[in-house]
Amino acid sequence: MATRREVAERAKVSVRTVSNVVNGFEHIAPATRERVLRAIEELEYRPSELARSLKVGRSGLIGLMLPELDTAYFAELTRAFVEGGAARGLTVVVDQTDGDRDRELALLRRTAGGSLFDALVLSPLALHAEDLEVPGAGPLVFLGEDEFPGYDKVMIDNFQAAREAVEHLLAQGRRRIAAIGAERSGRSASSLRLEGYRAAIGAHPDLRLPKIVEYVDGFRRPEGAAAMRRLLDGGEPFDAVFCFSDALALGALRALHDAGVSVPGEVAVVGWDDIEDGRFSIPSLTTVSPDKQWLAETALDRVVRRLAGERLDPELLVGPHRLVVRESAPDLAPGVAATNR
CATH class of the missing domain: 3.40.50.2300 (Response regulator)
Incomplete structure (x- = not known):
């Protein structure tokens, strides 16, 4: 690799002049600048980014x-x-x-x-x-x-976004909504989503809605599938599930499919993240979309x-x-009730 000194010798200028051209200084004669640039091109000189960064800090x-x-x-x-x-x-x-x-x-x-x-x-x-x-x-x-x-x-706002997701399910007539994604370690994001879930259900004391919470050790597809299998085997009826990540929701969708449970007919599913995979799942995934x-x-x-x-x-x-509404938990036409499981 050519050095700055070699460029200076080829252009018949000082090393300082080469540095001034490289750093874009304005007060250089056009003919001198052209000569230096030609030498840089001929020698394939590349300024050292490390040296430049050390100089400017x-x-x-x-x-x-x-x-x-x-x-x-x-x-x-x-x-x-x-x-x-x-x-x-x-x-x-x-x-x-x-x-x-x-x-x-x-x-x-x-x-x-x-x-x-x-x-x-x-x-x-x-x-x-x-x-x-x-x-x-x-x-x-x-x-x-x-x-x-x-x-x-x-x-x-994790709390508000979670509340809106559960309120969407309630508006569709779902009355036994499970949550997948609570963590015993109490990380702030999952804790706030759990609080939003509980607040949405708690806003309807007249309906006596149950809170069905499934804890996980991670936010990936296997944990979502395993949590859904536990819900299905647990005997507690539910007609919707709010998952704290799209990966959990995709795992839950697979477990529901394997169990012969229709989505959204018997169980509606909402995720969180709006990842690209959710747009192409079958059914496509309703999800909280952070910007x-x-x-x-x-x-x-x-x-x-x-x-x-x-x-x-x-x-x-x-x-x-925003809540992106897709096939797994669609808006229902007025007067159409959800099929509760």
């Missing part, structure tokens, strides 16, 4: 810390971050933590002095507020509702503004969501 790299990358929701969210970063001249580097505290801490410390990351966007499962006292750490932005005082948090593009754009905007030196108060930024 920035790498242009934003770390994105996610618990898992092989689930559709996080894959789609990652794409939104990568595209949003590129539009801002940034490179988003993604790492998977599996919710392991040591890995989350290691990535956090890489934002401190000497790190390759200018900032970090985190979706942690195991970090505690006291873990964030890392001297010299760059800007941190959190995804979700976990309590990290003093930092930006970007989220959707993944908004989440990524908002988190990146906070990062960029903080890196630019703006003094911003930490904010809780709540983005939009």
Whole structure:
């Protein structure tokens, strides 16, 4: 690889002049600039991004810390971050933590002095507020509702979205609605979705609606299928199920199909995430759709503004969501009652 000195010798200018051309300085004679650019092309010189980043104190790299990358929701969210970063001249580097505290801490410390990351966007499962006292750490932005005082948090309203999903099922005449996705560990997202589920049912005390909650150890298809099989074997009748992720819902759909239970005729199903797979399942999946593009754009905007030196108060930024109604829990025509199981 050619060096900057070789370019200078070919163009018959100083090394400083080559640096000025590479860095886009304006006050260079057109003939000199042309000579340097011609030498760069002839020698196939490529400026060192590492050297440039050391000079300006920035790498242009934003770390994105996610618990898992092989689930559709996080894959789609990652794409939104990568595209949003590129539009801002940034490179988003993604790492998977599996919710392991040591890995989350290691990535956090890489934002401190000497790190390759200018900032970090985190979706942690195991970090505690006291873990964030890392001297010299760059800007941190959190995804979700976990309590990290003093930092930006970007989220959707899990409680309200869950309540709206269950209210949709109630509006269709469903009266025995199960929930799949509660976690005994009490993670904030699943806890808020459980609270929204309970609030929607509790708003109708005159109907004496049961609360049927199935706990899981993860948000993947196998856990959804296993939870549905437990519900089917448990003897508690139900005519709808609200799943806390689309992956759980897709697993539940498979278990219902295997058991010969029609969807939505006997049981309606609602998921959460609006992943692409849900649009192509049979039946297609009604789901809570968080605005993944908004989440990524908002988190990146906070990062960029903080890196630019703006003094911003930490904010809780709540983005939009909507219920996408599809075949698994459709709207019913007026006067048509749900077929209760």
